[in-house]
Amino acid sequence: MTGLAVEIRDLHVVRGGRRAVDGVTFTVPTGQVTGLLGPSGCGKTSLMRCIVGVQVVEGGTVSVGGIPAGAAELRDRIGYVTQAPSVYDDLTVEENVRFFARVLGVPASEVGRCIAAVDLADHRTQVASRLSGGQLSRVSLAVALLGSPDLLVLDEPTVGLDPVLRRDLWGLFHRLADAGTTVFVSSHVMDEAERCDRLLLMRQGRLLADAAPADLLESTGARSVEHAFLTIVDTVS
């Protein structure tokens, strides 16, 4: 596994007539868990869609592993989890994962491995529409893990999950990062920030901070990432 670093320069995105991303520049290094934190509607999803190459970009550049984002040769090297689970309601967990495994051309053994990785082995034969919201988002995550992609782009993958499971998934993200994968996770829950190696704080389409959690707390003198966020917003405005 080589990992794919992401480099974003002066990115502008307009969605629904609104500036969703307004001049953002940063890099996501390989072998780390980088967190994108910010309130709902701050532009996290637009930013992630740019990295995956499904978003129309207004201005700026996005490159993944030195190649422009969205290039054909990147399409089987990026695992992407959208905010709403992108799976087929009327298929079972296993049928869903097997279908995407065929599309990606990865070995059939990957299906069982990825279902186990998100702790859904007991629900393999259950139809997706009968699953809970958290289980459904884990099916979506299992699909993103297929074939051990070099870059994982995860849009709020742990929302609404049981704390134990949330801890396990963050453990998985770190194991993948340790193995060289680039992991880019978004969340609007500030308490997840401490689980990241590096943090990007975002608000109203702009980047507020880019630092390791400990450094962020130190530089702002705040007790928690939430307080740090507020401190920064107050100083900016």
Next chain:
Amino acid sequence: MSARILFAVAGRVLTQLRHDHRTAAMLLVLPCLVLTLLWWMFDDRGFGFDNLGPPLLALIPFIVMFLVTSVTTLRERSSGTLERLLAMPTGKLDLLGGYAIAFGLVAAVQSALAVFLSVWVLGLDIAGPVWMLTVVAVADAVLGTALGLFVSAFARTEFQAVQFMPAVVIPQILLCGLFIERALMPPVLEAVSNVLPLSYAVDAMTTVATTSSPGLGGVDGSVWGDLAVVAGFAVVSLALGAATLRRRTA
């Protein structure tokens, strides 16, 4: 295009249908019920079913498949799976072609049942070979699938999607020669009917039902010409449908 992805999509669509017992049953049973109703209407008169049966064998698979597929791209889009598939190495034609293969297979079973019922149970008189009726019916169903997939790319809501039925299908039914022979229509309408694919589908079906020929497949050469037009429309619709899919959206 990738054969692997094409057949993965086709297999997945068939698996979805297998889970949806009601849709699967309706796809297979409804055409038979409609044909039986038609036969019953004309039962005592001794005419009519032989004239209307063949065009309906062309119309029903076309309409059913158009309706079913006109919501498919919409479903893929609203479930987010379209975005996921297009972020993966899926080609646009892999996706639409996979749908066409899956629904083409369903149409083959549907048409075989309808033809079997019409010919052997309801006593439809067929001059040409019976298997050719099935071939024409499958071509019509694939046409319906392709047109449905094409228009479904333009629908943003289910309400819009179902409106394509009166917009695209009903004019073709009116002008296909079922109500008035196409040659007897006002010249302008005849010209319009000449560029609508369903006209060729119905022509092919009627020719197989009313004539036999020592030619290829036991049918007149015009049937193969009509089939080629139907297939051409299907291929062009699929290509246009694929062209309207966008990997990047705003």
